[in-house]
Amino acid sequence: DGGITQSPKYLFRKEGQNVTLSCEQNLNHDAMYWYRQDPGQGLRLIYYSQIVNDFQKGDIAEGYSVSREKKESFPLTVTSAQKNPTAFYLCASRPSGTGELFFGEGSRLTVL
């Protein structure tokens, strides 16, 4: 089945540790995105990539890093510099020529 796979679904980490969230898509979409959801704040854009080997900062990129070495993969690293990392993280992709994003199931990160 075509879709977007995020892993892990749940992740617990100690404060000060870096953690990498995986996002893989087999939809052949060029563009991929990372959003963060916090209660009462909707979704906020962290990073996005429109093509392999290129990515751009979103509205809340501080404390995060990404890479786009393959079209199918867009991993997000939450670094120890992120002051409030506990959140629900959503990866999305977009087919060329449309404005609609297709989302994965999300990854819930809890920093203890």
Place this chain on the structure above:
Amino acid sequence: DQQVKQNSPSLSVQEGRISILNCDYTNSMFDYFLWYKKYPAEGPTFLISISSIKDKNEDGRFTVFLNKSAKHLSLHIVPSQPGDSAVYFCAATKDGHTGKLIFGQGTTLQVKP
């Protein structure tokens, strides 16, 4: 600076009646608007969209209305069903090339049997 606002955190409707979810925006450069539905612990799923050149778009039980002069859009669900109970997000973009969406805070809809 919240460019897309959903001022009603929650809405409760009886099954079979109409659900109306509202969304306001401040940026007049937005030219494409979308509604997403989200269940707990899942990713949002696309429902319906509308371009700024239109004032209405309909898809089955879902209709989106756009009032550009008021910078307001609404999603109508008729008839509402218990399975429609979810969080609804409106989103807007002014840059279709990048696909960057600005989301509202969401409205939780509860449809009672």
